[in-house]
Each structure stands twice: as structure tokens, then as C-alpha cells.
Amino acid sequence: MTEPETRYQKYLARKRQKQEKKTTQTKAGKAGSMASQIALAANAPIHECLVPANLFERGIGNLVFSRSLPGGRMALAMFLLDVFCLGVKDTFFAVVGRDEYDTRLRSWRERESLQPIDPAGLRKLVEGGVAYARELGFNPSPDFVVVHKIFGDVEAAACPTHFEYGHAGKPFYISGPHETATQVRTIVDQLQRRFGSGNFEYLVLEQ
16 A cells, blocks of 8 residues: 555544544433433423323334423423333433424324323333343343433332233234344344244244
8 A cells, every 4th residue: 555545544544533433422412411301301290191002912102201391391202112022112202392292192192092091000011111121132222221211200110000021922023114134133033042943923024
């Protein structure tokens, strides 16, 4: 490699390092901002808690937990929960105006037939799904550790309902629309190692 080429390669390496550092700082900043918002919202009055009516039939759905903030704003948390296998696959949190909140919820209500649930029940349902998935070897969405703090002092133990995870007594993995072939194979391989053939089920949907 000639000297100009060497200098150019070093320049590209420095540029990549700067970009990676900037990306890391941006992600950390967003996470810090979200954590601060959730910490402030965690003691606000609970507005509503919603769960898909057919969650344990479909196996997956969006659960909503919201709190009312001063000035008409709403703290909105969503947990994409897979009760058959993977637990919390994704989370969402935002502080929005009431109009935006109502617009978002109108869409979710129609799509998933959302119905009210007691706050303790929603927390128990979500955390139980996470615990079940961890037994299978799967961790929740990275942001879960922050977003779940929106529950504040809600006690899951106050809910007397017992939730059964899995499907017909077995883990049942259904591939999602955004999972790559590699991710699907990794999940199925993990279940195979953990349980062996015949002790779990899976369904890979066409992308």
C-alpha cells in the first residue's frame, strides 16, 4: 500500500471511530432523556391500562399503560408482549398531548380490541411474560429495564389472577415480520438446545 493510500485508510478509520462515538452518545442521550421522563411520570395518576382481548389466543399484542401529567399531557408506555415464547419483544414510551394520545389509542383499540385491565394485572402479566421468556433463554427488549419503571409503586402481587404462558403447555415461537432468517434460526436453535425435539413448537411465517 502506498503512503497516500495508508494515510487515506487511517483517515477513514478515524472517521468511523468518530461516527461510532457520536452514535453511542446519541443513543445514551435519548435513553437518559427517556429515563428522566419516566422517573417524573412514575408517580403521576394512572390514566388507563389496556390489554388485547384475545392476547392468549393470538399469543402476542400491545399492552398500554398510561399516566396523566400536568398541562393535559400523557405519559404513554406500550409493551409488545409475546406470551407464547419471547416475552417483551419491544417497548415504546412517549410524553404526548391528549389529542395525539387519543389518536394513537384509537388506532390501537381498533386493531387489537383493547380492553381495560387493573394496573396490578397489567404489571403482573408483563413481568410474568419476561420471567417466562428468561426461563427459555430470551431477554426482553433492551429498553424494558427503563420503560417498566413507569409502573412505579403498582404491586403485581396485588393481582390474584394466574397467567399461563406458552401454548398448550409448551413454548410456541411464531416468527415476527421484522425478524431475519438468522434471528429465526437462532431462536429455534435455542429452543432445540433447551428443550429438545417435540417439546416446543414453532411457526415461521413467510416474509
